[in-house]
Structures are given as C-alpha cells and as structure tokens.
Amino acid sequence: MKGPYEGESDELDPDAPPTEEELRAAEELRAALADSTRPNEEAALARAVVLAHAPRSLSPSDNEALVARALDERPAKVVSIAVARTRARRPTWAAFVLGGGASAVAMAAAFLVFQTAAPEPVAAVDVPMHARSSQPLFREPFPSRGPGSARIDRIASARAGDLRENMFARWQVGEPR
Amino acid sequence: MFASALTAFAHPAPLPPWAALWSTMLPAVAEADASKDLEPERLAVVMAQRGDRAALGKLLVSHGPALYRSVLLPRLGSEAAAKDALAETYAKVVERIGQFTWQGVGVYPWLRMIAMRVALDMLRARGRVVFWSEDDLASELDRAEEETPVDARLLALTDERAAREKVKAALARINPRYARAIELRLLEEQPREEVARLLGVTPATFDVLLHRALAALRKDLGEGREQGMPREKAARGSP
Numbered sequence: 262m263k264g265p266y267e268g269e270s271d272e273l274d275p276d277a278p279p280t281e282e283e284l285r286a287a288e289e290l291r292a293a294l295a296d297s298t299r300p301n302e303e304a305a306l307a308r309a310v311v312l313a314h315a316p317r318s319l320s321p322s323d324n325e326a327l328v329a330r331a332l333d334e335r336p337a338k339v340v341s342i343a344v345a346r347t348r349a350r351r352p353t354w355a356a357f358v359l360g361g362g363a364s365a366v367a368m369a370a371a372f373l374v375f376q377t378a379a380p381e382p383v384a385a386v387d388v389p390m391h392a393r394s395s396q397p398l399f400r401e402p403f404p405s406r407g408p409g410s411a412r413i414d415r416i417a418s419a420r421a422g423d424l425r426e427n428m429f430a431r432w433q434v435g436e437p438r
Numbered sequence: 439m440f441a442s443a444l445t446a447f448a449h450p451a452p453l454p455p456w457a458a459l460w461s462t463m464l465p466a467v468a469e470a471d472a473s474k475d476l477e478p479e480r481l482a483v484v485m486a487q488r489g490d491r492a493a494l495g496k497l498l499v500s501h502g503p504a505l506y507r508s509v510l511l512p513r514l515g516s517e518a519a520a521k522d523a524l525a526e527t528y529a530k531v532v533e534r535i536g537q538f539t540w541q542g543v544g545v546y547p548w549l550r551m552i553a554m555r556v557a558l559d560m561l562r563a564r565g566r567v568v569f570w571s572e573d574d575l576a577s578e579l580d581r582a583e584e585e586t587p588v589d590a591r592l593l594a595l596t597d598e599r600a601a602r603e604k605v606k607a608a609l610a611r612i613n614p615r616y617a618r619a620i621e622l623r624l625l626e627e628q629p630r631e632e633v634a635r636l637l638g639v640t641p642a643t644f645d646v647l648l649h650r651a652l653a654a655l656r657k658d659l660g661e662g663r664e665q666g667m668p669r670e671k672a673a674r675g676s677p
Contacts, residue, residue, distance in 0.1 A: 275615040276639070279646040287645040290652065291630075302566070303652040307624050309515025309569035310608075310655070313601040314625050319506040323521065328498045331528030332491050 476544050483545055486535050494535055498528055501546050501590065508594040509553045512601035513570045514560060523560055527553045546590030547582075550597075554579050569608070569659065611658050616651030623648055 279287070286303075293301030297308070485493035502524060510520040510527075530552050538548050558579060561572040587593075605625070609617035615637070622633040623644075634644035 273650075275613050275647060275650060276643075279643075283646055283649060286653075287642075287649040290649045291645050303649060303656065305515070306569060306652055306656055306659075307620075310605055310620065311624050312515050312517070313512040313569055314605045316507045316511040316598065316601070317517070319503045319521075319524070321503075324502045324506070324524075325499060327521065327525050327528055328495050328502065330525060331498065331532050332495050 476542070479544050480540055483535075483538065483540060487538070494532065497545055498531065501549050502528070504546065504590065504594040505549055505553045508597040508601075509550055510557055512597070512604075513554075513557045513575055515568050515570060519560060523553065523556045526556045530556065541587055543587045544590050547587035547593060550593060551579070551582060554582065570604070571659065574604075608655060608658065612651065612654045615647070616654050619644070619647050619651045620655070 289299075289301055290303050290307075293299040293304035294307060297304075479497070482493045482497050486497060505527060506520055506524050510523045511517065514520045514523055527549070531549060534552075538545065541547075554575065558572060558575045561568070561570065561575055609620060619633065619637060622628050622636060623630065628636075630644060631641050634641040637644060637647065639647060
C-alpha cells in the first residue's frame with residue numbers, strides 16, 4: 262500500500278538493484294558520515310536534518326568566548342611607540358666628537374645634552390597578541406563552496422602582523438617605519 | 439476502584455492534540471510567570487544601553503545558548519555555521535543595543551530577530567540546497583515581524599518544535615521506506631547493521647537505501663526551492 266507521500270509516480274523502487282554509480286555514491290556517503298571533514302552534500306543534508314530534529318547545546322566556554330570577542334575585551338594593542346621615540350632621541354656620538362673640545366664647558370654642555378636625551382623609561386605595556394578566531398576579520402558571510410584562498414590570505418596576513426608585533430614587543434623596539 | 443484508578447494513572451489515555459500541545463507549553467508558561475520578573479533584565483538592558491559592557495555581556499551570555507540551539511543551529515544545519523552566525527549576531531547586538539526598545543517581554547525576541555536575519559544572509563550566501571531554505575526563513579521572518587513578541591523560553595520551545603515538525607513534514611513527502619531509513623539511522627542514531635536488519639537488507643544494501651533516501655529528500659527540498667516558496671506552502675499550493 263502506498264502512503265500519502267507525494268512523488269510516487271516518477272520514483273524508482275527503493276529496493277531496486279543499485280547501479281555502479283549508486284554503489285560508489287553510497288560508499289562515499291558512508292565515509293562522509295563517518296568523517297565530517299569529507300565534503301559530501303548528502304552527508305551535509307543528513308547532519309542538517311539531525312541538527313534540526315535534535316539541536317545540540319552550545320558549550321558555556323564557547324559562548325563566553327564569542328561574547329568576549331564581540332565585546333572586544335582583548336586589551337588594547339600597545340606598540341612600543343615610546344621606545345621608538347626614545348631611540349630617535351638618542352645622542353649621536355659623531356656630534357659629540359665634533360664638539361670634541363676639551364673644555365669643561367663643552368663637556369658640561371654635552372653632558373647636559375646627553376642627560377636630556379637619555380632614554381626615557383618605557384611607559385607602554387607590551388601585551389602579546391593571543392591566538393584567537395579569525396571571525397572578526399570577516400564581516401561578510403563566507404560561502405561554503407568555491408575557492409577560499411583570499412580568506413586564507415587574509416588570515417595569514419593578520420597572523421603574520423600579530424607575530425611581527427609580538428617580536429617587536431619582546432625586543433623592545435618599535436614598528437619599522 | 440482504587441485498582442482502576444491506579445491503572446489509569448499508570449497507563450493514561452493519550453491526550454487529544456490540543457491538550458498535548460498545551461501540556462508541552464505549560465511548563466514554559468509557568469516558568470515565565472513564576473520566574474522572573476524581567477526587571478533585572480530590563481535594568482541590564484538600560485545599563486547596556488548606557489555603555490556598560492559587562493551588563494551587555496551578561497545579556498548575551500544568558501540568551502546566546504538559546505539563540506544557537508533554537509534559532510541558528512536548526513536553520514543553518516552546521517555547528518560551524520551556527521557559531522559564525524552567533525558571533526555575527528553578537529557583533530550586531532553590540533552595535534545596535536541602543537536601538538532596542540523594551541516591550542515588556544525581555545530582550546530575547548529582539549535578539550532572535552537579529553539572529554534570524556544573520557542566518558538568512560548566510561543561507562543566501564551559501565547558494566545550495568540544504569535542509570532549511572532561504573525562502574523558508576524569509577517567510578518565518580515575515581511572520582515574526584508581525585507577531586506579538588512572547589517570552590524567551592516559549593519562543594525557544596516553539597522554534598525547536600517547529601524544526602522537528604519541519605523534519606517530520608519533509609520525511610512525510612518522500613517514500614516511507616526512505617523516511618524509515620532516515621529516521622532509524624539518523625534521527626534515532628541506531629547502528630548501521632541494526633537498521634539494515636530492521637529493514638530486512640544487508641548493511642551494504644542499506645547504504646544504498648540511505649543514499650537514495652537522502653537523494654530523494656534533497657530532490658524534494660530542491661523542488662520546493664525552485665518554486666520560490668517554502669516547501670510546505672508549495673505542497674499545499676498556497677499562493
């Protein structure tokens with residue numbers, strides 16, 4: 262007896278012998294259901310049906326991380342601008358030598374110049390970047406198919422920038438000009 | 439008499455549909471009434487609108503799990519996509535909390551609308567048939583904009599029930615044997631060999647049956663989408 266479902270007319274018998282192509286597709290589906298990283302549209306549909314029927318909960322830690330990211334609780338990025346300024350003010354020994362008379366006045370003047378231009382204490386606190394999600398880099402929805410190289414490039418570029426700044430912070434030097 | 443009462447208690451008669459629906463709603467309604475007093479939430483909203491990020495964070499931490507589980511995950515059908523959508527929802531809430539107007543039912547209905555719009559954008563960008571189509575979600579959004587906002591827990595329960603009903607309706611449109619294969623293997627998560635035994639086939643044949651079942655479901659969902667209307671409406675021939 263046929264049920265009340267639609268589409269009976271153009272449908273093949275569910276238990277009809279499979280074609281080679283169907284056997285391959287069934288095997289691919291089985292593998293994709295076991296391994297969610299394998300792309301397979303039927304497996305994706307299967308997961309979507311399962312999640313619609315019995316959605317899972319979000320872990321509190323994941324939720325708190327997403328909230329923290331949205332509120333941008335990461336400490337403000339402080340790059341050693343003070344250090345860079347300090348380096349720019351360091352005395353040049355050539356100028357010191359050029360003024361190189363032996364007079365006490367000159368030495369005193371040079372000493373004064375040296376004192377005023379001495380390195381200032383570093384006021385800024387260097388806070389290394391922490392590993393984090395790439396989601397804030399993308400405001401637009403990301404298509405699940407097609408080339409993703411532009412996205413990867415942007416992630417790689419942002420991470421390279423973070424690494425560079427961490428190194429500058431550790432070495433107590435400013436950003437290159 | 440006592441024995442018959444005990445039997446009736448132990449084996450209650452099935453509830454009529456309206457009573458069953460009400461009985462599932464009742465705990466949520468009771469909780470909504472008893473619980474809270476939405477005054478703390480209203481104060482948190484006021485503080486958040488004045489720039490108190492901790493207050494805004496508490497609101498998001500409190501309502502995010504329901505947005506994820508009841509709104510985003512069923513509609514997007516992928517945990518990664520749902521997390522991305524939740525992050526996007528939070529970002530929009532942070533931007534727009536100043537625009538929110540308190541209507542006496544809490545902030546959840548407003549958050550849900552934002553989450554649904556984010557999910558709709560993601561479905562549109564995805565460009566392929568998944569379980570929940572952009573047309574389904576667009577018509578849900580239209581309805582949500584017209585409806586009177588209700589309590590958060592009730593809304594979440596309603597959303598989850600609607601998702602389950604959508605699965606049932608989709609399975610009712612395909613061959614019953616296909617529907618059974620999907621129910622046993624995917625919804626009930628029974629082992630492949632056990633499902634094959636229940637359906638009277640070998641495990642290898644069951645793999646083919648499940649492949650055909652999902653292909654039939656995809657075709658059904660795709661047909662509904664091509665008609666430019668939610669699949670349930672298309673089946674009923676609604677305008």
